[in-house]
Amino acid sequence: MRTDLPTDDPRLDALEGLDPSTIASALNRAAGEERRAAFRGLPPAKAGKVFGLLEPSSQADVLQALEPETRRAFLDEMEPDDRARLLGRLPEEEAERLLQVLTQEERALTMALLRYPEGSAGRIMTPEFVRLHPAMSVADALAAVRAGERRAETIYFMPVAAEDMRLLGTVDLAALVLADEASTIADLASTDVPAVQATDDQEEVARFMKEADLMVVPVVDEGNRLVGIITFDDAMEVLEFEEGEDFARTGASEPIQRPYLSVSILRLVRSRIVWLSVLAIAATLTVNVLGAFEDTLESVVALALFIPLLIGIGGNTGAQSATTIVRALAVRDVRPRDALKVALREVETGLLMGVAIAIAGYVIVSVFFDGAIALVVAITLVAICGLAALVGSLMPLLARKLSIDPAVFSAPFVTTIVDATGLLIYFMVARAVLGV
CATH class of the missing domain: 3.10.580.10 (CBS-domain)
Structure with a gap:
């Protein structure tokens, strides 16, 4: 099925032969002016169907290209919950301006929904339904x-x-x-x-x-x-939106809430720069640990060779644990009150994985280096895997308890913390085993 926008026609008339859902998908991915030009070129009957299938951000964009009467007709035809979702994502002044073009009845229905808190069930319900009386035949x-x-x-x-x-x-x-x-x-x-x-x-x-x-x-x-x-369709839209938010935050980024190709470079930067800066600051913990154990590294230079391996395994173990628990929280498999059970399961899982990797690591490292160094690496692998699994499991649960999005405390953030604590464990084990 063809979904790309034609580029050889400034009015994009070739879209007329496509079905409304395909057109809507193409317009959602288009840049603003291209989207508005394409929408203006649609036949009126098809334009109404396409408008109802657009993302709220795209709907707001194409409304700017419409005549006042056409804009009012499109808004009046929307379901109250869809209209409330659109207006709820617009700046307050723009939302108020669009409310004023509605008929009195439709404005009252929409404002009734907008009075409910954002993120509440009242925002996605429809007040238009057939209500039956018990005494009716x-x-x-x-x-x-x-x-x-x-x-x-x-x-x-x-x-x-x-x-x-x-x-x-x-x-x-x-x-x-x-x-x-x-x-x-x-x-x-x-x-x-x-x-x-x-x-x-x-x-x-x-x-x-x-x-x-x-x-x-x-x-x-x-x-x-x-x-x-x-x-059900409105409920599934909520789940899709929430899962998109969680997915973005597991990568230390804020959700962009609109199709990728329609987002400006500056908006992409804004969605990522804050968490990237936070993680950069957190990463200074790793630098401080390395500085504190500089003498140990100078005494046994070979220890430096295994730092990327250890922090990589620790970070990945923590990320696996955090991702698993974030998902379990999302589908209500676990709750904050299950923290002890979750922690014990994850620590046991982490230690078992650590032992398996440590045995293989000891054999390989001892072939090329002194047995004592191989022992340091093996012990650290076990400890760091157990610690990473513990941190990765508890941080999302703590976040939920504090009413913070658990995805914020997911993979990148956990990885940064585990990197620093893992290095601390590594050098302490090295000092105990090697006596340096």
């Missing part, structure tokens, strides 16, 4: 579905609520269609319905929906009153 319910289908985001699962909007259960469309028309919704409703609070963390809600295999989950306020629903 099946015939009346089907009529309500037909009447509300155009505005509702989904009709496959519908919440059942009392007059005061207290959530009572849910009914799926298949059960409604197959039921006797004289039956009531109370007869069909499933009361064992999982619901989430509007203030719950949206990543936790998304993972819950994935684990429970839920297509729709009702959202309630503190009084158990129905305020919206979250659909």
Whole structure:
């Protein structure tokens, strides 16, 4: 399937023959002016479909190229949750300006979502759904579905609520269609319905929906009153976004939150320079350790040859442990209260790996160097692997306990710490074994 933007046509008319998702994928990767020119060249009917599939950053960009009436039409046609996601990622002044072009009804729906904290379930729920009453007959319910289908985001699962909007259960469309028309919704409703609070963390809600295999989950306020629903596609977008953030931070970088080729060089620099500077400062610990043991290195020059090997193995061991625990935290396999269990498992794992590598290392090193040096390297390998696994496992758990993103304390940061402490262990072992 062709997804690259043609470059021989300034209006990019060749995009007209592609399907909307392919066009949206191409526009997401394009530079700003090229994207705007391409979008202006699309037929109106296709432009609306493409707009709905664009990333929020791309949507904000193409809106600048539209006439006021067209801009208003596109914004009005968006689902309230998609519109809130778009406006929530824009500067406050720009978001306010776009809110003012909406109809009064759509502005009220959007502002209701924007009042919830960023990252909460309320930000990704839709307030447009078909709500059924328990006393309704099946015939009346089907009529309500037909009447509300155009505005509702989904009709496959519908919440059942009392007059005061207290959530009572849910009914799926298949059960409604197959039921006797004289039956009531109370007869069909499933009361064992999982619901989430509007203030719950949206990543936790998304993972819950994935684990429970839920297509729709009702959202309630503190009084158990129905305020919206979250659909599976919106939940998966949250997971994709959060996993992208975690992946970026495991590499000591801030997420760029938009397609790579559409990001300027300066933005790439800004996303990386802060953590790179932090790690550079942290790396001075390694320099200080080397300076403190300068006399030891001068006495036994051969020790210097194994420094890259030891800090490399220690850093990689810590990175493996940290990555494993960050992932386990993300999918809720472990929690901060499991710290002792996790630490014991990881230390045992690290020591076993260290012993295996140390045996092989001792044999190889003793062939070319004195047996005492081989012993120093072997002992250090065992110790550094155990330490690295311990540090790599505990730092993400500590971060979660402190409400910090565990990915921040992942591979690069752990590697830097293990480098310094590993060298300290190495020289202390060398002094004890070699007597220098």
